[in-house]
Amino acid sequence: MTGAIAPKQHEHVILHGVCWSTYEALVRDLESEPAKRLTYNQGILEIMVPLPPHEQYKKRIGRLVEAATEELGIELASLGQVTWKRQDLEKGLEPDRCYYIQNEPSVRDRSDIDPNRDLPPDLAIEIDHTSSSLDRLVIYAALGIPEVWRYDGEKLTIYHLFKGAYNPQEASVALPILSAEDVLRFLQARQRSGENAWLREFRQWMRAQLS
Incomplete structure (x- = not known):
């Protein structure tokens, strides 16, 4: 293994020739260290230790996705x-959150999901609060994940995969009732109330949209 190590803001390490x-x-070795995130692209490995805001954002977006599916039934x-990885592509990463929604029946009660033979998740959440040094969207696209929500702490972008590349979309395909504007509005509203009160407000909004 050769190459330079380039730390960035004390939470990124880049290794070349891996x-x-x-x-x-x-x-395998870091399975018990969920705070560390690995991104691999054709011999380049990034090791990242997310900061607290990163963890807060991913949990909040995850709660919105999960509550939305409950309200939609x-x-x-x-x-x-x-970890999603494919040796034939020499690419791998860990989404901050990922979900099967439309294709949930294909993986229900399974513990042997294999990216080489199974469909990828319908939706991945990508927190980009401290930018990765690798282009993770390129890796997501190669792995065939249809939709990625990317949040940088200020802006939320919904990307949909089309002909091998991601294009920004106003609304989700996995959860069509939600737009990027809606999700961002509730992420910003979280600062004004407790987490449970915030989630109740989101559920009330969802029910109003569905009524």
Whole structure:
């Protein structure tokens, strides 16, 4: 393994010349360290330790997604921050949150999901509060994840995969009742109330949209 190490704001380390077997070994070794996030793209490995705002944002967006599916009466399978990797592409990463929604029946009650043979999650959440040094959207696209919500602490963008590339969209495809503007408005409203009160307000809003 060769190359320079380039830390960024004390939470990023970049390693060059990392072989696939080394990446897989690190994924296994760090399974008990969920605070560390690995991104791999054709020999380049980024190790990131997210800061507290990153963890807060991903949990808040996750609660909105989960509450929305409950109010819509649809099922989902939440895989959290599971690693998605494919050796044939030499790419891998951990979304901050990922969900099967439309394709939930295909993975229900399964513990053997394999990115090489199974459909990818319908939706991934990407918190970009401290920008990754690698282009993670390129990796998501190669893995075939249809939709990514990306939040940088100020702006939320919904990307939909079309012909191998992501295009910004006003509204979600996985959860069509939600627009980027709606999700952002509730993320900003979280600062004005407690978390449970905030989630009740979101549920009330959802019911009003559905009535």
